[in-house]
Amino acid sequence: MAAKVNPDLARARAQATFDPLQLTNYLYGGPEKVKRKRFLQNMALQVYKEEGCQDFTDMNRDEAYTEALHKITVIYKKLAELGIQRDSPDAYVFRESILPRDGHPFSIHFIGRTTVAKQGSESQCAKWLPLFDSFQVISTYGQTELGH
Structure with missing residues (x-):
């Protein structure tokens, strides 16, 4: 399915004095x-549809929170299935294709995980990081405040 492009935008692009694909390749580090x-973006959009994800438009706060939980769960399950590390550039592209600029309920979880990884002793990291990574322990605001 071809994307619909605003006619004014299509006309402006056609008048460019440079090759847009060449610029794209330069900005993103090459054609590969x-x-x-x-x-990754196309895969994310396919997963979005297959998993019944919904736009946050017209949702109240509780509905948006529940949908964000659904989306982030779908994202991390798919990343694990694909063998993509959660903190990699590929994971960022995939996540932002489903949850652009919306944030998600696990943002604080990863702040807490990072705090333990950076400030914990070897034995603390050995105990807690696997629990964070498997979501058996989920960090919250209260837990992040302990570091202040």
Whole structure:
């Protein structure tokens, strides 16, 4: 399915004095990286549809929170299935294709995880990081405040 492009935008693009694809390749580090980025974005959009994800438009706060939990759960399950590390550039592209600028309920969880990883002793990291990574322990605001 081809994307619908605003006619004014299409006309402006057609008048460009440079090759937009060449600029895209330059900005994203080459044609292979652009190809990978587009692959991940398309996969994310397919997962979005298959998993019944919904836009937050017209949702109240509780509905949006529940939908954000659904989306982030779908994202992390798919990343694990694909063998993509959660903190990798590929994970960022995939996540932002489903949850652009919306944030998600696990944002604080990863702040807490990072705090333990950076400030914990070896034995603390050995005990707690696997629990964070498997979501058996989920960080909250209260837990992040302990570091202040």
